[in-house]
Amino acid sequence: MERSVVIAGFGGQGVILAGKILAQAGMTHGLEVTWLPSYGPEMRGGTANCTVVLSDEPVGSPIVDEPSAVIALNLPSLDKFEPTVAAAGVLIVNQSLIGRAAKRSDIHVYAVPINEIATRVGNPRTVNMVALGAYLKATRVVPLDVVKRVMAEAMRDGGKEKLIAVNEKALDEGYAAIP
Amino acid sequence: MPVDIARMTKVFGRPESLTQARSTYCPGCHHGIITRIIGQTIDELGIAERTIGIAPVGCSVFAYLWYRCDALQAAHGRASAVATGLKRARPDLVVFSYQGDGDFASIGTAESIHAANRGENITVIFVNNQIYGMTGGEMAPTTLVGQHTATTPDGRDPATTGYPIRFSELIAQLDAPVYVTRQALYDTRRIMDCTKAVKKAFQNQVEGRGYSLVEILATCPTNWHMSPIQSNQHVADTVTKVFPLGDLVNRGA
Amino acid sequence: MRERYLLRGNEAIAESAIRAGCQCYFAYPITPQGELVEHMAHNMPRLGRTFIQAESEVAAINMVYGAAAAGVRTMTSSSSPGISLKQEGISYLAGANLPAVIVNVVRGGPGLGNIAPSQCDYFQAVKGGGHGDYHMIVLGPSTVPEAGELTMLAFDLADRYRTPVMILADGLLGQMMEPVELPAPIDMASLPAKEWAATGARGREPNIILSFDLSPDNLKKMNLALQAKYAEIRKNEVRYEEAETEDADIVIVAYGSTARIAKTVVRMARAEGIRLGLFRPITLWPYPYEPLRALADRVDTVLTVEMSAGQMWEDVRLAVAERANTPFYGEMGGIVPTPKEILTEVRKHAR
Numbered sequence: 001m002e003r004s005v006v007i008a009g010f011g012g013q014g015v016i017l018a019g020k021i022l023a024q025a026g027m028t029h030g031l032e033v034t035w036l037p038s039y040g041p042e043m044r045g046g047t048a049n050c051t052v053v054l055s056d057e058p059v060g061s062p063i064v065d066e067p068s069a070v071i072a073l074n075l076p077s078l079d080k081f082e083p084t085v086a087a088a089g090v091l092i093v094n095q096s097l098i099g100r101a102a103k104r105s106d107i108h109v110y111a112v113p114i115n116e117i118a119t120r121v122g123n124p125r126t127v128n129m130v131a132l133g134a135y136l137k138a139t140r141v142v143p144l145d146v147v148k149r150v151m152a153e154a155m156r157d158g159g160k161e162k163l164i165a166v167n168e169k170a171l172d173e174g175y176a177a178i179p
Numbered sequence: 180m181p182v183d184i185a186r187m188t189k190v191f192g193r194p195e196s197l198t199q200a201r202s203t204y205c206p207g208c209h210h211g212i213i214t215r216i217i218g219q220t221i222d223e224l225g226i227a228e229r230t231i232g233i234a235p236v237g238c239s240v241f242a243y244l245w246y247r248c249d250a251l252q253a254a255h256g257r258a259s260a261v262a263t264g265l266k267r268a269r270p271d272l273v274v275f276s277y278q279g280d281g282d283f284a285s286i287g288t289a290e291s292i293h294a295a296n297r298g299e300n301i302t303v304i305f306v307n308n309q310i311y312g313m314t315g316g317e318m319a320p321t322t323l324v325g326q327h328t329a330t331t332p333d334g335r336d337p338a339t340t341g342y343p344i345r346f347s348e349l350i351a352q353l354d355a356p357v358y359v360t361r362q363a364l365y366d367t368r369r370i371m372d373c374t375k376a377v378k379k380a381f382q383n384q385v386e387g388r389g390y391s392l393v394e395i396l397a398t399c400p401t402n403w404h405m406s407p408i409q410s411n412q413h414v415a416d417t418v419t420k421v422f423p424l425g426d427l428v429n430r431g432a
Numbered sequence: 433m434r435e436r437y438l439l440r441g442n443e444a445i446a447e448s449a450i451r452a453g454c455q456c457y458f459a460y461p462i463t464p465q466g467e468l469v470e471h472m473a474h475n476m477p478r479l480g481r482t483f484i485q486a487e488s489e490v491a492a493i494n495m496v497y498g499a500a501a502a503g504v505r506t507m508t509s510s511s512s513p514g515i516s517l518k519q520e521g522i523s524y525l526a527g528a529n530l531p532a533v534i535v536n537v538v539r540g541g542p543g544l545g546n547i548a549p550s551q552c553d554y555f556q557a558v559k560g561g562g563h564g565d566y567h568m569i570v571l572g573p574s575t576v577p578e579a580g581e582l583t584m585l586a587f588d589l590a591d592r593y594r595t596p597v598m599i600l601a602d603g604l605l606g607q608m609m610e611p612v613e614l615p616a617p618i619d620m621a622s623l624p625a626k627e628w629a630a631t632g633a634r635g636r637e638p639n640i641i642l643s644f645d646l647s648p649d650n651l652k653k654m655n656l657a658l659q660a661k662y663a664e665i666r667k668n669e670v671r672y673e674e675a676e677t678e679d680a681d682i683v684i685v686a687y688g689s690t691a692r693i694a695k696t697v698v699r700m701a702r703a704e705g706i707r708l709g710l711f712r713p714i715t716l717w718p719y720p721y722e723p724l725r726a727l728a729d730r731v732d733t734v735l736t737v738e739m740s741a742g743q744m745w746e747d748v749r750l751a752v753a754e755r756a757n758t759p760f761y762g763e764m765g766g767i768v769p770t771p772k773e774i775l776t777e778v779r780k781h782a783r
Contacts, residue, residue: 020609024438027611035438035609039464039547058575060696062608065772229632233498234642243640249630251501252642254524257494260486264498265630267482268456268506272632290494293487 001056003141004064006081007131008049009073009094014128017154018071019050022132025142025150026054034062047076054141069139071131073114074098090138092131110138112177118170123163126170133174144175194218196227200244207407209364209397210238213306213377214245216370217275220378221248224385230273231265233258235282238312242277256287259294262301273384275302281311284346285320291346298355298389302380307422308397309343316402320344323421328402343421347394351427358383358391359428363419365398365411388431396422434613441579441605444612445509445535446471448583451617454533455504456482458495462511463547464603465537469509489514493521493534500530501641503629505587509535511603512553513544516561522596523562526658527643529628531590533583534568535599537606540766548766549603551688554743557600558717565655567662568596569669570716572687576610582714584615591623593665600716602739604689604768662718671714672723676702680709682733682781685724685748687713689768690737696771697778706782716744721751728755733781737774738762757781 005022007015016037023035037050051067053059066086072078073094082102085091089107096115112134118126129151136144148171152164193199197218204210221227227248234242236255243250253261258276266274283291283305294301310328311317317330321343325334335343351359358380362373373395380391396418398410405413439447446468449457457472469485476483482499486492492508499506510518515536525532538553540546555561557570569589573579579601586597630639645651676698677683686694691712701708711727711734713720728734734756736745745760752758761777763769 020438023609027436027438033438033609033611036604037607039603039607059610059692060699061693061771062604062610063693063768063770065770228634231502231630231632240644243642247633247638249633249639250641251498251630252528252640252644253497254494254520257490257497257521260491260494261498261501263484263491264456264458264495264500264506265502266498267484267495268499268502268504269631272502272630289487290491293491297484 002053002059003055003069003139004051004053004067005069005071005135006049006051006064006067006084007071008047008077008081011048013048013073014125015048015073016050018128018132019052021147021151021154022142023052024154025147026052028150029142029146031055031142032057032059034059036062047074049077069135071135072098073127073131075100078102090135092134092138094127094131108138110134110178112174114174117173117177121166121169121173123166123170126167129167129170130174130177133171134178137175137178144171147171194222196221196247197245198247202245203241204238205401207398207400207410208238209308209395210306212364212370213304213395213397214242216374216377217304218246219374220381221246223378224381226273226381226385229271230275233262233265233274233276235276235278237279237282239277239279239306240313256282256285257290258282259287259299259301259303260290263294263297263299266299266301270300273302273381275304275381277304278306280305280307280309280319280321284344292349292353295350295356295390295392296353300384300387300389302384303390303392304377305347305392305394306397307394308399309418310399310402312399312402320346321422323417345422347392347427350392355390356392356428357389357430358426360392360426361394361396361422361424363396363414363424365414396424436611436613438609439576439612440467440607440609441576441601442467442537442607443471444576444580445583445599445601446475447614448580449507449533449587450475450479451615452584452587453505453618453620453623454481454507454587456495456499456506458484458486458492458499458506458508459510460486460489460492460514462514464539464606465509465511465535468535468537468606489517490520493518496532497521497525497528497530500525500532501528501630503626503631505591507533507535509537511537511539512541512550515553515556519556519562522568523564523566524643525596526566526568527564527654528641529594530596530641531594532596533586533590533599534596535601538600538602540764546766547603549605549689549739549768550764550766551602551690551739552741552743552764553600554716554738554740557598558719558747566658567717568598569593569665569718570598570600572600572714572716573605574688574691574712576605576608577612579605580612580614589669593661595661595665600688602689603766666718669715670718670720670723672720673712673714674723674727675710675712677709677711677727679707680731681707681783682735682778683709683711683727683731684735684737684774684778685711685713685744686737687716687744690739693769693771694737694774697774700771700775701778706778708778713744719747719751721747724748724751725753725755728752731756732783733757733759735778735781736760737769737777739768740764
């Protein structure tokens with residue numbers, strides 16, 4: 001089975017890193033994966049997104065017309081990507097920054113106060129991990145503990161051991177935010 | 180009384196590092212003297228078996244024919260970049276580029292300055308005859324103000340073509356080069372001085388000191404429309420006024 | 433199984449070049465291949481090898497010329513506008529029979545264009561972007577692992593035929609990440625010695641490396657030798673992949689990133705009963721004319737899909753001639769066609 005997710009938000013919300021961690025976790029979990037970023041100046045302060053495809057078989061297109069999931073961290077991302085979610089797919093909406101409800105009724109919509117949760121766990125910059133945790137619960141595409149392990153490794157590689165605990169908590173809280 | 184050749188001592192000869200190939204240069208041209216000086220230097224330093232020459236585009240495009248050492252022919256202006264690649268690949272080799280004024284100071288400006296600025300451990304021989312010899316006597320970046328060439332038929336006019344560029348002075352502004360000098364060949368004394376300078380420039384490389392540049396003011400009787408003697412006089416009286424002789428950089432010698 | 437690394441295409445190419453024994457790498461930074469330069473800047477000096485950030489693309493390719501002449505494995509990389517600047521040096525490398533690897537992570541053009549993925553440099557790569565009667569081997573990877581494999585192969589082919597070899601990638605392949613099993617570094621001592629290299633004339637006649645002969649007769653001989661080499665390469669090195677072509681009525685011809693997108697299209701089309709296959713050239717020069725011609729005899733339609741105005745399409749039509757319909761679908765400006773868009777085009781030609 002092939003699953004895909006577009007993670008989109010403002011530059012600085014960490015969507016690129018969230019996608020990388022998901023892709024790395026998918027690979028560690030034995031899946032075939034691709035990770036494709038939007039790149040260039042648009043990432044510096046504008047809207048950034050990346051697409052991750054996870055599959056049991058070799059991945060063909062890393063570009064996806066109808067992703068099986070979308071994580072929208074801001075309104076422009078919701079406007080752009082809500083219409084693309086595949087039927088019966090998953091849409092995670094960052095309620096903290098997005099004033100409107102999702103319009104689709106043929107998909108699973110989860111409105112999550114991602115920024116509030118991130119602030120509550122102790123670091124507002126963990127929105128990406130809160131969002132990723134919510135996505136993992138909604139799709140169960142990769143086990144949470146695999147993602148935690150990969151995240152911790154990524155933090156260590158970047159010399160940010162101090163941030164491992166808070167990011168783990170963010171993943172947990174995001175995971176718990178989905179019923 | 181007949182001379183007994185067997186009892187004579189040989190005091191001057193063709194350097195062993197030069198081939199027997201006949202020069203393609205015009206009568207009175209200084210390229211031949213420079214070729215000999217380089218050959219003699221390679222002999223004296225005993226480096227023929229590890230020297231690589233890099234020939235440019237221009238009258239000295241055939242330079243690879245004169246030396247008994249490995250050689251490359253580079254694209255116009257790129258000899259200093261080619262020398263960089265070769266020397267970095269094989270630091271044990273002795274690499275010299277031989278470049279004219281169009282090659283070194285016009286089309287190769289970027290490559291020339293940046294190889295010097297990196298302090299590449301190479302030797303650059305920069306032959307400045309103020310004209311494009313091979314293509315038929317057009318203006319060079321070093322052509323003197325008022326000088327008549329095929330592309331400045333009324334004389335070089337600074338208002339439209341700028342001034343002769345003192346490229347060695349530009350190189351001398353950089354921190355990395357260890358030796359930058361300007362030499363000439365219009366009389367025996369200058370030839371002796373130039374020989375010493377070339378040897379020093381090679382010696383620097385052999386000792387791993389870094390970038391050395393020898394600019395040599397040369398003649399082009401054919402395209403200057405002068406006799407060889409007039410040409411030498413012209414360098415002594417006029418060219419050296421614009422391009423003064425002497426060392427510009429001589430670090431830690 | 434070897435360990436898998438999640439790498440960008442740019443990183444896979446860089447790391448494979450290192451493992452292929454690339455001794456000297458020279459480049460000027462340009463998007464979208466910045467990670468390639470940065471990977472080399474980080475790793476080459478640590479291995480005691482040469483990395484130079486050159487003053488220009490022109491200088492970089494000429495440094496490659498010098499290092500190749502010295503007999504070491506050497507590479508440069510860039511993206512479209514930078515590759516245009518390298519054309520002078522590529523022509524000299526071809527003329528002087530020097531082995532080198534050149535990577536083009538293609539972006540939108542012409543002119544400054546943009547930094548988005550494109551395949552608009554096909555003509556420049558395969559038809560000879562510089563002056564003179566020359567070719568270089570052009571390899572078109574379609575996935576990140578393949579980008580690594582073809583980089584290893586590029587160094588071997590460059591040495592075997594003493595020719596420049598180009599990796600023709602694009603911004604999508606350069607930027608995307610995928611799991612890669614990296615090959616073990618090659619044993620440099622196992623490589624044949626380069627007797628022709630400029631390494632110092634010790635106990636032998638001087639080696640002279642040039643792309644030059646004023647005598648038309650001699651230059652003709654030089655050219656004939658080059659052409660004989662190209663004939664040999666055409667005979668030995670054609671590479672391509674066919675997928676689901678056995679029963680196909682329609683085939684897509686696509687290379688690089690577009691080909692992997694087309695693989696998804698094949699799956700989608702088959703799910704709705706369209707017998708679609710894929711023909712993917714891996715060597716873009718030499719082009720797989722004969723196998724494509726043979727395939728064209730068995731199908732109705734050969735649809736070329738490219739991120740250009742139809743550059744490879746010319747080679748497809750040369751191969752197919754009148755044997756099948758040869759429609760074209762392309763995108764330009766850095767727009768990547770999506771599977772759905774290509775499928776819509778396929779449907780137009782389905783029985």
